[in-house]
Each structure stands twice: as structure tokens, then as C-alpha cells.
Amino acid sequence: MTQADYDVVVVGGGPSGATAAHDLAVQGHKVMLLDKAGRIKPCGGAVPPRLLKDFDIPQSLLVAHANSARIIAPSNKTVNMPCGDGYVGMVDRDVFDEWLRNRACDAGATRIDGKCEDVVDRPDGLAEITFRTDRNAKPTAVTARCVIGADGARSRVAQQCIPNGQNVKCVFAYHEIVKVPEETTADYEPDRCDVYYQGHLSPDFYAWVFPHGKTASIGLGSANKGFPLRETTRLMREQTGFSKWETVRKEGAPIPLKPLKRWDNGRNVLVAGDAAGVVAPSSGEGIYYAMTAGRMSADAVGAFLATGNPKALRGARKAFMKAHGRVFWILGIMQYFWYSSDKRRERFVKMCDDPDVQRLTWEAYMNKELVKREPKAHMKIFLKDMAHLLGLKPVKA
Incomplete structure (x- = not known):
């Protein structure tokens, strides 16, 4: 294989891309982090305590x-x-995202401010990434053994490289x-x-x-x-x-409303974060899931770089869906049913007044997993849920 400029080029410096760039740099890989300067994503900024623990985030970043x-x-x-x-x-995304990018650079990643214009799969197995540092600059091209597209819901990388990546x-x-x-x-x-x-x-x-x-x-x-x-x-x-x-x-x-069915191109490109569709239905929570997908993508790319086997790239989506797919499925059903009319929204709010619903909801949010140790409580909530959905319980305005 021809010598590449970088082992990995990460396109997009939000929480997912910055996390992937950091983890890969820590692994010892030569990483370029390409990010469009000055952009702040609209976001409520909510993060669970588990995010601080899992990704070693200081409390000082919480506003x-x-x-x-x-x-x-x-x-x-x-x-x-x-x-x-x-x-x-x-968190304030302008400060939080910049801290993550700086941490990736401190770990050894090379940061370039610019906008990705093209990703080409070359005959020699490398990916060629073309970008501009500003609108009037001449395009620059670099090569990499692998590309991670973490460039948002309208990801150029996904649209160019991932099957059905444009249908989000x-x-x-x-x-x-x-x-x-x-x-x-x-x-x-x-x-x-x-x-x-x-x-x-x-x-x-x-x-x-x-x-x-x-x-x-x-x-x-x-x-x-x-x-x-x-x-x-x-x-x-x-x-x-x-x-x-x-x-x-x-x-x-x-x-994005749900994860893409495929995150890699089977050769040398993988997507993560919003580009992969990892925003929780119903709640719209994205920061924790984006960073988790970024870390899992870094692990998958690390395995690919070590073995040369592109099948390793599939591991990112497989790991994510194993950990969070069931929660996403349940939240998707909730959004489909409860957000469809004001009558159902009224019932949904009424249901949330239940102490069992509140307790298990917060435990699932804090821990980012379904609470499995209380099957009776889950059954109780399920029956209440169905009663509200079918209108069997009166709703007082």
C-alpha cells in the first residue's frame, strides 16, 4: 500500500469526531481532525452524569x-x-466542543480548520480527502488509510460513501x-x-x-x-x-431520527455521531450517544488499522446497537404514539405523573441502560402505558 499522509482523517470536530480523534491519537495513530471553524450546533446541551464518568469530563464544563x-x-x-x-x-456547546477538540490535539491529533469537499476511494486502497480552509482558498488534498465522517446529519461523507447515506x-x-x-x-x-x-x-x-x-x-x-x-x-x-x-x-x-442501517463503506470509511444517526428518538438526546459512537468508531478503526480487514469497521455499529439499540427502539415507539396528537400528548403527560414512571425514567437516563432488576415495575408501567394509550384511564385537564 502507498504511504498515506495520515492513518485517519476525522471529518467533523463535534463531540463524536473529537472523541474519535482523541482516542485514536491516544492509541498512537497519526490523526488529522478536519473541522469547519466557527460553527456551533443548536443543542439544549443536556448531558447525564455517566458522560462525565465515561469520558473523563471535568465538572467545570457544566454551566x-x-x-x-x-x-x-x-x-x-x-x-x-x-x-x-x-x-x-x-454544557455550552461552543465551550464544550472546543475543549474536546483541544484535548484531541493535546493527545497528538493535527487540527485543520476547513470544510470537506470530496472523499475519493483510490485504487491503491487509500482514501483521498479534499478540503478548503476557507471559501476563497485553493483545495487541498490529503490521503488516509481510513476516514471517519462525523460531519453532522447532512454528512457529505455519508452522502458520498455510505449506502443510502443521503436518505436520512x-x-x-x-x-x-x-x-x-x-x-x-x-x-x-x-x-x-x-x-x-x-x-x-x-x-x-x-x-x-x-x-x-x-x-x-x-x-x-x-x-x-x-x-x-x-x-x-x-x-x-x-x-x-x-x-x-x-x-x-x-x-x-x-x-437525525434513527441510526443508519450501515455505517461503513466496506473499505475505508466509517461514519459516527449525527452522521450515523445516533440521536435518541423521543428525547432528541445526542451528546452522550455521539461520544459513545465516536469511541466505538475509534475502536473499530483501530482494529481495521491493525489487521487491514475492512470487516472490522462493522464493529462500531454492532457495538452501539448492542448497547443502545433496544432503548432507541422503545423511544422510537414512544415518539410515534405519544407525539401524534394533543390528545395523546395530554395522556403522555398524565402518565409521567406516576412515581414508577419517573423513577425508572431517571434511572435509565442517568445510567444509559434499561433497568432490568425490577420486572414487576416494568410490567406495572407497561399496563399503565397501554391504559393511557387506549384511553381507559380518565385524563383530567
Whole structure:
């Protein structure tokens, strides 16, 4: 094989790409991290405690700790869900992602600010990656033994290299970062996440207000391409009393709805993070799953580099779906049923008032796995779930 410029080129420096670049650099591989400078992904910024433990993330990166969630039904009925002994950590993506990129560089990865334009599979087995450092710069090409595409839901790498990589169904998310006044009369708590299940704010997903210390994220999502995200966010801010809070920035981006059926091209390309579709249905949680996919992709690529066998690349998706596929399947069913109408959203919020539902929901969130030790509790919740879904239990507005 012809000598490559790099062992691995990672396209995309978000949580997934930065984690993959870090892990591969730690393994001793020559890594290039190619990232488009200045982009901040729209994101509520919620991370579970397990993320800090699994990826050695310092508490100092958390800008807030949410100790409860409040969910709001179409009727404006509210249900409070305290976290118990746990919490939901909040990060600012501009600071958090940059810290991850810097850590990858400290481990030995070479960082290049630029936009990927093309990935070509050469006859000699290497991948050739063409990029520009800015719009007016001449294109630059480098070669690598393997490429990891972690360049988002509309991944150029996936579209060019992965079977059906262009057919990704997405929720379109939009949020506004606002400054939190020192004194406010709005219904806002700095340690509480608010989630709105109201059809006029989102016909098929939800809207949110998440605390970020001195700022807050106010946003919503919908898979309906014609849904007016910006206008609805403005109406939501008026509805919730946040219309006069100073806006720091506005951001929007697609978020994938489910994992791709294949993550590799069978030769020398693998995708991870949003490019692989690893965002949890129903909740839209993505940071933990993106970093997990990045780590599993690094392991798979490391095995490929050691053996030369491209079948090793399949290990990333296999490992991820073994660990989280069942949870994604259950959350997908929940989203399909409960988000389809305001009548069902009302029942969903009512169901969340149940202590068993709250306890097992938080345990699953904190630990990132289904709680297997309480089969009776799961059966109890299943029966309640079906009763609410079929309308067998009255719902009080």
C-alpha cells in the first residue's frame, strides 16, 4: 500500500469526531481532525452524569445542574419530575466542543480548520480527502488509510460513501440563546428543565427551555419541513414570558431520527455521531450517544488499522446497537404514539405523573441502560402505558 499522509482523517470536530480523534491519537495513530471553524450546533446541551464518568469530563464544563424537569401538556397542566439523587448537566456547546477538540490535539491529533469537499476511494486502497480552509482558498488534498465522517446529519461523507447515506430522515431543530436577567417575573428556575408537549409549538416533537447558568436555551423541533420554527419560537417566548430577554444568538440544524442501517463503506470509511444517526428518538438526546459512537468508531478503526480487514469497521455499529439499540427502539415507539396528537400528548403527560414512571425514567437516563432488576415495575408501567394509550384511564385537564 502507498504511504498515506495520515492513518485517519476525522471529518467533523463535534463531540463524536473529537472523541474519535482523541482516542485514536491516544492509541498512537497519526490523526488529522478536519473541522469547519466557527460553527456551533443548536443543542439544549443536556448531558447525564455517566458522560462525565465515561469520558473523563471535568465538572467545570457544566454551566448548570438541573435537578428536575417540568413537562407541560397541551392543556397547560404541568408535571414536575425531580431527579432524586441525580442531575442533568448542562454544557455550552461552543465551550464544550472546543475543549474536546483541544484535548484531541493535546493527545497528538493535527487540527485543520476547513470544510470537506470530496472523499475519493483510490485504487491503491487509500482514501483521498479534499478540503478548503476557507471559501476563497485553493483545495487541498490529503490521503488516509481510513476516514471517519462525523460531519453532522447532512454528512457529505455519508452522502458520498455510505449506502443510502443521503436518505436520512430528520427533525429540524431551532433554538435561541438568551441572557437570563438577574431579576425576572417569568416562570423560570435556574435548576429546572421545561419541556412543552403542545401541538401548536411542535406538531410532532417538543419545545424546551433549558437553563445554562447566565443564559438559557429556548427552542423547538419538528420533522415537518413547512413548520415555521423561528416564528413559533417567537410566539413561545411571548407565551412563556421570555420575549424581552436579550437574544445572544440564533441557531438551527437538522437532527437525525434513527441510526443508519450501515455505517461503513466496506473499505475505508466509517461514519459516527449525527452522521450515523445516533440521536435518541423521543428525547432528541445526542451528546452522550455521539461520544459513545465516536469511541466505538475509534475502536473499530483501530482494529481495521491493525489487521487491514475492512470487516472490522462493522464493529462500531454492532457495538452501539448492542448497547443502545433496544432503548432507541422503545423511544422510537414512544415518539410515534405519544407525539401524534394533543390528545395523546395530554395522556403522555398524565402518565409521567406516576412515581414508577419517573423513577425508572431517571434511572435509565442517568445510567444509559434499561433497568432490568425490577420486572414487576416494568410490567406495572407497561399496563399503565397501554391504559393511557387506549384511553381507559380518565385524563383530567
